[in-house]
Amino acid sequence: MKKLYFTLIFLFISVPCFGAITLTDGFWSTSFSGCATGNAVYGEYTCDGLSLYEASSTCGGAYSQVGTDYNNSSGEGGNGFRAYYNANTQNSFSSTANVTFATPQKEFWLRFYYRIPNGQTVGSIREHKLIYAFTDDTVAVDVNWPGGDNNFIVLQPRNTMGSPDISYRGPDSGCTGSYGAHCIHGGPAGSWATVYGGNPSTTNADGSWHYFEFHFDLGTTTSNGKFEMWVDGVNHVSDTDLDWFAGGTQTPTGWTYIYFPANHNYFTLSGCAGHDIDDIAVAIPTYAGFVHDSGTRDMIGAYSGEDTSSPTLGGTVISSNGTTITLTFAENTSQGSAYQNSHWDIDCSSTGNNIGMVYASGNGTNSHVYTLAHSVNAGEVCNIDFSGTADSMEDGAGNDLAAIVSGTIINNSTLAVSIPSAALCTLSGGVVK
Secondary structure, three states, X not given: OHHHHHXXXXXXXXXXXXXXXXXXOOEEEEOOOOOOOEEEOOOOOOEOOEEXXXXXXXXXXXXXXXXXXXXXXXXXXXXXXXXXXXXXXXXXXXXXXXXXXXXXXXXXXXXXXXXXXXOOOEXXXXXXXXXXXXXXXXOEEEEEEEEOOOOEEEEEEEOOOOOOEEEEOOOOOEOOOOXXXXXEEOOOOOOHHHHHOOOOOOOOOOOOEEEEEEEEEOOOOOOOEEXXXXXXXXXXXXXXXXXXXXXXXXXXXXXXXXXXXXXXXOEOOOOEEEEEEEEEEEEOOOOOOOEEOOOOOEEOOOOOOOOOOOOOEEEEEEOOOOOEEEEEEOOOEEEOOOOOHHHEEEEEOOOEEXXXXXXXXXXXXXXXXXXXXXXXXXXXXXXXXXXXXXXXXXXXXXXXXXXXXXXXXXXXXXXXXXXXXXXXXXXXXXXXX
C-alpha cells in the first residue's frame, strides 16, 4: 500500500493536469463566451476544452482571471483571459492558457489575440516565451517574442538540432554551435519594434490588441520540418527545412500540448501586471477554412467576425454659411499617427480647386467638422478629395480610409455671390449711373 501511495504521487506531479480540445472538421476555437468568470485556478478550470498550465499558479496571490475586462472587443463574445506577470522576477506569473490535443498532431496552426498592458517594457535579457509547444517525445520548442539581445523572433528547439537559438532577422547565415549560440535565418524582424515602434527595454507597450499565429509541422524527414509565424496577419518567419527528429535519434509522432503566453525574463511594469488573451483558434490540415497570406501560405487569419473593412465616407455637407464642412463616416473614425490636414481638400466650380480644410472637431466619432480655407457660395458644385495613406484616417480596428477622388458634396451654402460694385452700375450714354 505504501508503494502504491508513492507511485500515485509520482504520477500526479509528472503528468500535467490538462483537458483536451475537441477539433471539429479540423478546427477549434474559444472566445471564453459562456465560460465561468472569476478566478481561473490550475487543476480546476476548463473552458471549451481549454485548460491551464500551472506556472506559479498565482502572481503575488492573484489568480488568472476570465471576465469582461479582458475581452477583445473587436472579436467574439464578451469575455477574455488574463494572466499576471510579476515585475523584475524571472518566470514569476500566474497560470496561463493551455491547448492539449486528444491525440498527437503532426501539424497544427495556433492563433490568438494578445494585449500587453500599457507601459509594459522588457528587461535587458528580453526573453518572453510567447508560446511553448511539446511533442510526445522529448522534443519541444518555444518562441521568444521579443527575443535575444537584438529584439527579434527567436526559436528555441529543445532536444533537437543541437538546441540552438535561431534568430529570425536575416540575412541567413545558417545554424552552428550548441544551445545558447545564435544562428541567423532570413526574414524581417516582426518583433516588439514592429508592433510598438522601438526597443522593448525603452519603448512601452500601448495596451492595444494584436494577433499572433504560429504553424508547426514535424515534417517527414530530418530536413523538412516547418515553423511559420505571423504578426497581425503579416508573415515574418517561414522556415521549411527544420529537423524535429534530432538527426533520427528522436521519434516524435506529433505535438501534444501548447501553453501561452509562457515564461518571461523579465517584464518590468510594477507589480503583477495583467496580460490578456482572447479569440483563440487551432487548426490542423483537414480544416477547409484556411485563408492565404501574400505568399499563398495557409493560415487561420484574423477572427472572421473582426472588422477588416476600411471605413467609408457616407456624406459630406457644406454648412449654410459656407465656411465649414461636415464629414459623416459609416463608423467612428480617428486621425492616425500619419494624419495631416493637407490630406483633405475640396474643388468648387466658382471658388476654385484645392480649397484647404482645417480640422475643428469630432475626432473619434463618425462626424468630423472642418473649417474651409475659403467660403463657398450658394449654388456651387463641389467635390472632395482625400489623399492620405496608411495611418492617416482609420477606424477603431486600425483599418485605413481609402483615397477619395471627387467625392460628392451637398452644398447647403446660402452665401450670396460677392459681385464687385462696378458690376452693379449701368451705362447710359457713357455715363455711369
